[in-house]
Amino acid sequence: MTYSTFADARRALDADETSCEALVSSFLETIDADNDRYNIFLQVDREGALNHARYLDSQRKRGHDRPLAGLVLGVKDVICIKDREVSCASRMLHGFESLYDATVIAKLRDAGAIFIGKTNCDEFAMGSSNENSYFGAVRNPLNPDYVPGGSSGGSAAAVAAGMCHAALGSDTGGSIRQPAAFCGVVGLKPTYGRVSRYGLVAYASSFDCIGPFAHSVEDVAWLMEVLAGQDPADATSAPVPVPAYREVLGGSLHGLRIGLPREYFGEGLDADIRRVLEEVVGKLEAQGAEIKELSMPHTDYGIATYYVLTTAEASSNLSRYDGVRYGYRADLDEIRAALAEARTRGEAEQSVLRELYVESRTDGFGEEVKRRIMLGTYVLSSGYYEAYYAKAQRVRTLIRSDFDRAFEEVDVLLTPATPTPPFPLGSKTDNPLEMYLSDIYTVTANLAGVPGLVVPVGEHPSGFPVGLQLLGRHFDEALLLQVGDAVMKLS
């Protein structure tokens, strides 16, 4: 018996009906049975997880309990666990072993969490379908012909497939919320700076956030009590006190002002997703919530702004991969041979070192990562910087102002998480722009730095659940969790 939520597992542990070791063993059985089918875990730390579980059990027997003892977690393979591989699902970092724990890992381990393995994702967290992994696509456990979403597809799928209680992901433009919606689990992107990024491999540093996936809002709240907080190792983590998130669950919704931004319900939204969300809104109104339609006029510029800024940051962040200090290095003998051949053809002389950079990066990165590096290099290049990068930073200010104004009128925004239900594997891989547009409702939260919670509601005719997104004020995760919990219990 695995107990799908940590809250249930904890009650069973406290009643001596199970042990940490039994919980881990049970999840390992599920992983052994199903991982080949879905390609979710890249590495499973069987011995490490079992040993830690036995240690926690022996400590508990002696009366030393920890708040998250028995919580079995999957970790997206862009987050560092000391002495474990962190591949970022890339050939570039295949075999790279972390020298230190990410702050979130150190805090969770200290709280008693058990790390069962590293989950597959889009290479360097770039993608919306988990088809950009060097180790192959992840399949959606609800229907293996469909994508699980991305980039944290493995983490969402691991929770949905019952391979762990919860999982950590990262969200730069929707990479927690979109796969949560596609796999029917709860996913939270916290406020930018709410959770330390130390030990998260960088994609776009002014957007990246670490956050949890779980089966229930209560479990997410539990995790956030440990994950949140300022960290001296991350200067962008915010000095804001961490509330007791679980205490707000179950509170009344009477008088709560919920905003429905028109731009999130316009053309392009699947009719059945709209219908399911409208039903939820009706139920919230019956609970005493005040529903208000409003406008966030710069929403439609979100994707364009996002792709200019994140590719620019990515091209800079990923310049560190040069085949010198770590990561993939191209074969030097082949480089020398190619240079000698070029010399006989009378071509301009290139240095071996420069060629080492070029060949290592060309072979080490996959197609989507290179496409984003190219776009980012372009928008930052001389002559285009003002037109693209500086312009996008101004529009980013306008998008945040939309949120500031909305939160003067309402307490929380309710939107769809995705414009469509999950799409079949391979259906969007030839059209990058169409793939990028599947993040249209999620990128705005990262542009404005606000938190976003996705919970599964209702059922779509396709058989998949519908993802409902709640967006809140900076550092108001507590309200999102309270409303999200109520929404799940109503639907």
Added chain:
Amino acid sequence: MAVSIEDVRYIAALARLRFTEAEEQRLAEQMSTMLEYVGQLQTLDTTGVPPMSHVLDLVNVMREDVVQTRISREEALRNAPDADEAYFRVPRVIE
């Protein structure tokens, strides 16, 4: 704003990447599509709008300038594709 094959080669050289001719052709098309889409930003009037520097307006996070050793030299060299006891090794750059 179409991206040419020459643009792709120039940007690839800046980014230290290399592409086959077929890849260059595809990238020129895909980057053109993306830049055309991104061009919608130009239709917005942003006169007087400051560029965002930080979503939370955090400024100047300071700490004491104290040396902290988190990673030893051996550790730092552990993932190197080529190293001796003290240094990363790269091909000779001065003949």
